Amino acid sequence: MTSxxxxxxxxxxxxxxxxxxxxxxxxxxxxPSGLLTGFVGGxxxxxxxxxxxxxxxxxxxxxxxxxxxxxxxxxxxxxxxxMPEERGLYPKQPVLDQLVYLARLAGIGARAARTEVLExxxxxxxxxxxxDHVEKLSLGNQQRVQIIAALTGKPRALIxxxxxSGLDPAAVDGMxxxxxxxxxxxxxxxFSSHQLDLVERLCERLVVLKAGQVVxxxxxxxxxxxxxxxxxxxxxxxxxxxxGVPGVHAVDVDGPVALLELPDDxxxxxxxxxxxxxxxxxxxxxxxxxxAQIYREVxx
Amino acid sequence: MSTMTEPTTVAxxxxxxxxxxxxxxxxxxxxxxxxxxMNREIVVRALNKSFVISLLVTIAIIAGLSAFMAWxxxxxxxxxxxxxxxxxxxxxxxxAAAAVGADADPEVTVTLVxxxxxxxxxxxxxxxxxxxxxxxxxxGWTLAAMGEPDxxxxxxxxxSVSESVIAANAAEAGTTMGALAAGxxxxxxxxxxxxxxxxxxxxxxxALAFLFLMGAVGSGQxxxxxxxxxxQSRLVEILATRVPLRHLLAGKILGNSVIAVGQNVLxxxxxxxxxxxxxxxxxxxxxxxxxxxxxAFFLVGFVAVAAMYAVCGALASRLEDLGSTTTPVMMxxxxxxxxxxxxxxxxxxxxxxxxxxxxxxxPVRVLSGDAAWWEPVVSLTILAAFAALAVVVCExxxxxxxxxxxxxxxxxRALTAQA
Numbered sequence: 226m227t228s229x230x231x232x233x234x235x236x237x238x239x240x241x242x243x244x245x246x247x248x249x250x251x252x253x254x255x256x257p258s259g260l261l262t263g264f265v266g267g268x269x270x271x272x273x274x275x276x277x278x279x280x281x282x283x284x285x286x287x288x289x290x291x292x293x294x295x296x297x298x299x300x301x302x303x304x305x306x307x308m309p310e311e312r313g314l315y316p317k318q319p320v321l322d323q324l325v326y327l328a329r330l331a332g333i334g335a336r337a338a339r340t341e342v343l344e345x346x347x348x349x350x351x352x353x354x355x356x357d358h359v360e361k362l363s364l365g366n367q368q369r370v371q372i373i374a375a376l377t378g379k380p381r382a383l384i385x386x387x388x389x390s391g392l393d394p395a396a397v398d399g400m401x402x403x404x405x406x407x408x409x410x411x412x413x414x415x416f417s418s419h420q421l422d423l424v425e426r427l428c429e430r431l432v433v434l435k436a437g438q439v440v441x442x443x444x445x446x447x448x449x450x451x452x453x454x455x456x457x458x459x460x461x462x463x464x465x466x467x468x469g470v471p472g473v474h475a476v477d478v479d480g481p482v483a484l485l486e487l488p489d490d491x492x493x494x495x496x497x498x499x500x501x502x503x504x505x506x507x508x509x510x511x512x513x514x515x516x517a518q519i520y521r522e523v524x525x
Numbered sequence: 526m527s528t529m530t531e532p533t534t535v536a537x538x539x540x541x542x543x544x545x546x547x548x549x550x551x552x553x554x555x556x557x558x559x560x561x562x563m564n565r566e567i568v569v570r571a572l573n574k575s576f577v578i579s580l581l582v583t584i585a586i587i588a589g590l591s592a593f594m595a596w597x598x599x600x601x602x603x604x605x606x607x608x609x610x611x612x613x614x615x616x617x618x619x620x621a622a623a624a625v626g627a628d629a630d631p632e633v634t635v636t637l638v639x640x641x642x643x644x645x646x647x648x649x650x651x652x653x654x655x656x657x658x659x660x661x662x663x664x665g666w667t668l669a670a671m672g673e674p675d676x677x678x679x680x681x682x683x684x685s686v687s688e689s690v691i692a693a694n695a696a697e698a699g700t701t702m703g704a705l706a707a708g709x710x711x712x713x714x715x716x717x718x719x720x721x722x723x724x725x726x727x728x729x730x731x732a733l734a735f736l737f738l739m740g741a742v743g744s745g746q747x748x749x750x751x752x753x754x755x756x757q758s759r760l761v762e763i764l765a766t767r768v769p770l771r772h773l774l775a776g777k778i779l780g781n782s783v784i785a786v787g788q789n790v791l792x793x794x795x796x797x798x799x800x801x802x803x804x805x806x807x808x809x810x811x812x813x814x815x816x817x818x819x820x821a822f823f824l825v826g827f828v829a830v831a832a833m834y835a836v837c838g839a840l841a842s843r844l845e846d847l848g849s850t851t852t853p854v855m856m857x858x859x860x861x862x863x864x865x866x867x868x869x870x871x872x873x874x875x876x877x878x879x880x881x882x883x884x885x886x887x888p889v890r891v892l893s894g895d896a897a898w899w900e901p902v903v904s905l906t907i908l909a910a911f912a913a914l915a916v917v918v919c920e921x922x923x924x925x926x927x928x929x930x931x932x933x934x935x936x937x938r939a940l941t942a943q944a
Contacts (some may be wrong), residue, residue, distance in 0.1 A: 277762070280762070280766050281765070281766060282762045282765055282766065282928065283928065299769070302766045302767075303766065303767050303768075305766060307762070307763055307766050309759045309762040309763060310759070311758070311759040312758075312759070313755075313757070313758020313759045313760040314758065314760060315569075315754065315755075315758075315760065316754075316758070317569075318569060326561065326565055327763065327764075327767070329561050330558055330561055330562075330764065330767040330768050331767045332767075374763065375763075
């Protein structure tokens with residue numbers, strides 16, 4: 226297995242029907258190699274269904290999944306790290322044994338699997354629990370074991386459904402570091418999450434799903450730029466005059482503070498010049514929408 | 526119908542055909558996955574405490590029964606019968622019983638004790654110097670004892686008393702016992718020489734039916750719960766991305782077959798070793814042959830049973846559903862158990878060819894010497910064909926049901942499911 230295997234994961238026109246319901250409807254996006262791609266959407270938006278189709282756990286009604294430019298194969302998937310939505314391990318089998326078993330099913334040799342699993346357990350502070358039955362671990366630790374199951378064996382892509390749910394902030398940071406190591410190897414990482422602040426902080430790419438369809442996809446910064454940029458103007462006296470300036474939409478004026486929507490940079494400069502003519506200007510700043518705001522706007 | 530590991534692309538620009546060659550390549554890389562699954566099943570099962578304990582208890586029961594039979598056989602049965610010397614018929618009868626008893630079993634002795642009258646007889650019974658008192662009563666004879674007279678003694682004496690009375694009556698009528706009884710004896714002759722009595726055959730049949738039930742249901746339930754464990758925890762989603770589900774099923778069936786057959790070989794061996802210490806040790810060769818056939822039939826038949834139980838596991842969504850999803854198969858196993866050990870004659874001959882029932886019935890027929898050499902071979906072939914068919918059907922149902930969550934899945938839905 227190459228450690229620097231670089232291949233994009235592409236989803237093209239993916240569709241899944243359950244009876245007459247299109248749970249996933251013509252979804253297309255790319256999770257580029259070497260990047261963290263966040264998969265966002267409300268409950269029932271189709272994230273899990275899409276991920277299950279990518280992993281071949283659920284049959285595809287239409288469209289296709291491509292990996293490294295070719296249609297994805299069972300062999301590709303075998304080398305993917307996958308974390309399903311509902312966590313599960315063998316409750317009555319020792320941690321080490323079942324992690325080694327899962328790694329060996331992915332085609333890793335017995336000794337290599339054992340060494341790597343022990344390393345990972347050590348890293349996540351679970352080395353002394355290696356011989357314990359999974360059911361004896363706390364939920365957080367079970368989650369860690371699940372993560373190790375997905376990350377063992379230098380996977381060629383990671384498909385993680387809600388990997389951060391149930392982790393405390395320190396554990397989230399530790400996990401993020403681990404995921405970064407994998408993107409540094411040049412593999413694509415696709416993860417779903419409800420925690421928008423986390424996605425905003427982590428992701429190089431973002432795909433927003435609503436009712437089975439992609440509403441937005443791209444880099445977070447790009448999305449923010451594409452969103453309507455507003456300006457906040459704070460002057461010495463009442464700012465009511467801005468309502469009369471042609472081309473300016475005053476979203477809100479409250480005494481000396483105004484929130485404006487300006488169509489272009491020239492208008493912005495004109496407004497600033499007018500303000501300086503009239504009064505002192507305490508503040509004139511562009512206000513970029515947060516990802517959460519964009520998310521609410523596009524999924525509204 | 527599509528498989529879980531090879532989703533069908535219905536409307537994609539690069540359709541189904543484009544995916545096939547690579548899918549096949551992936552499957553080739555994975556061709557030993559079933560071995561890993563099988564090993565896990567065996568290890569997990571062998572370390573399962575309740576399994577180990579119930580196996581040890583069963584071994585202890587079989588060993589205990591053999592020991593009891595061996596002890597029973599070596600035990601001397603000595604009877605002392607009190608008789609008034611004046612009752613000539615009774616004296617003759619007890620002497621005859623002693624001779625017959627010693628003839629049939631050297632460990633049985635019948636001794637005569639003289640008592641003067643009823644009071645002396647009662648005293649002898651009370652102080653234990655006599656086990657029973659044979660005396661005339663009304664127009665017949667009575668055997669009295671403290672409590673119920675021993676059945677062996679009753680059997681011996683009822684024959685000898687009646688012979689002795691008839692002999693006396695014959696003498697009175699001016700003829701002899703020999704003349705009266707001439708030509709009345711029924712000879713038995715066993716033409717097929719297995720030397721197994723009907724009773725032995727029945728008990729052997731019961732033992733085999735029991736081994737079948739215990740192995741099939743015990744290991745079957747293990748498969749079902751191991752399948753639903755993976756389904757309930759969604760672990761199966763991870764497994765399905767790494768291993769073709771066919772391998773997963775094959776590994777489970779084979780791993781649990783190894784355990785089930787191993788358990789039966791162990792129990793049968795303990796039983797045979799135990800029997801070698803009992804009076805029917807002479808039957809060991811024919812019993813062993815029958816047991817070997819049983820093991821062979823069980824080995825083949827259990828594959829079908831295991832496949833059915835795997836589907837039962839996949840039909841359930843939670844461990845709690847197993848009770849209801851396994852009921853039909855459980856009923857089938859119980860039916861086979863009861864029918865096979867009670868069957869006789871033509872019905873048994875038919876059963877010995879019916880898949881699953883033949884696992885018990887054919888070895889029993891081999892034991893009683895009523896099956897020709899080719900019969901078990903033919904029956905085993907039929908069983909193998911049935912097992913192959915069961916695996917094909919069950920594999921489809923297993924795959925169909927495994928990814929369906931939310932309540933119980935029916936066989937029909939499992940067989941027609943699109944993943």
